[in-house]
Amino acid sequence: MKKIWTVLPLAVIALSACVTINIYFPAAEAEKAADKIIDEVWQIEKSGTVSKSDKSSSVAPEIKMEKPI
Amino acid sequence: MNNLIKFCFALFVLCVSAAASAQVNIEINTPGVVALKRSMQTRHTQLAEFYNNGAVGLTSDGLVALRDANAVPLASRQKVNGLVAAENQDRKALYTEIARANAHPEWEGDIRNTFAQRWIQRAQAGWWVQSGGSWLKK
Numbered sequence: 001m002k003k004i005w006t007v008l009p010l011a012v013i014a015l016s017a018c019v020t021i022n023i024y025f026p027a028a029e030a031e032k033a034a035d036k037i038i039d040e041v042w043q044i045e046k047s048g049t050v051s052k053s054d055k056s057s058s059v060a061p062e063i064k065m066e067k068p069i
Numbered sequence: 070m071n072n073l074i075k076f077c078f079a080l081f082v083l084c085v086s087a088a089a090s091a092q093v094n095i096e097i098n099t100p101g102v103v104a105l106k107r108s109m110q111t112r113h114t115q116l117a118e119f120y121n122n123g124a125v126g127l128t129s130d131g132l133v134a135l136r137d138a139n140a141v142p143l144a145s146r147q148k149v150n151g152l153v154a155a156e157n158q159d160r161k162a163l164y165t166e167i168a169r170a171n172a173h174p175e176w177e178g179d180i181r182n183t184f185a186q187r188w189i190q191r192a193q194a195g196w197w198v199q200s201g202g203s204w205l206k207k
């Protein structure tokens with residue numbers, strides 16, 4: 001039962017160490033959030049997908065392979 | 070002894086889950102942020118003209134400033150000053166609101182710095198941005 005007096009303080013230290021992770025500023029996440037807001041405020045549209053879809057329609061038809069009997 | 074091992078394992082699992090939950094997304098979907106975003110969006114249609122002709126530039130502290138008053142005809146100077154003041158008020162409120170929405174009011178400065186960098190980096194060609202105290206055309 002005395003063991004609890006050695007384990008408990010250790011547990012408290014370990015837990016507090018985990019909690020401290022939370023106070024660091026998540027810079028990468030903040031950058032993503034900022035970009036999202038800037039996109040909306042400046043109404044920046046993502047372009048470059050139109051030309052790709054045009055090309056995909058002109059792909060040659062698939063050749064069907066017949067299984068050897 | 071066996072109990073001690075079990076306890077340590079439980080503690081380890083707890084720590085890992087706490088660390089995983091610590092990697093939270095930045096919350097930007099609060100009513101306050103959405104309202105500020107909308108207000109800035111409508112103002113941008115008026116401000117864009119002044120970004121383009123160099124009258125207004127993006128500052129290194131995440132705000133906007135009247136850079137060249139001569140680029141604005143005398144009649145609309147009052148209007149530009151009003152736009153700049155309103156925009157800065159919204160921007161400051163936005164940084165405060167995001168920090169508050171994420172339960173870390175002390176992040177405000179970091180959020181402002183992050184925004185300052187992103188505004189400048191994403192500014193369109195021809196706009197003026199502040200870099201190290203001097204103005205630079207993108």
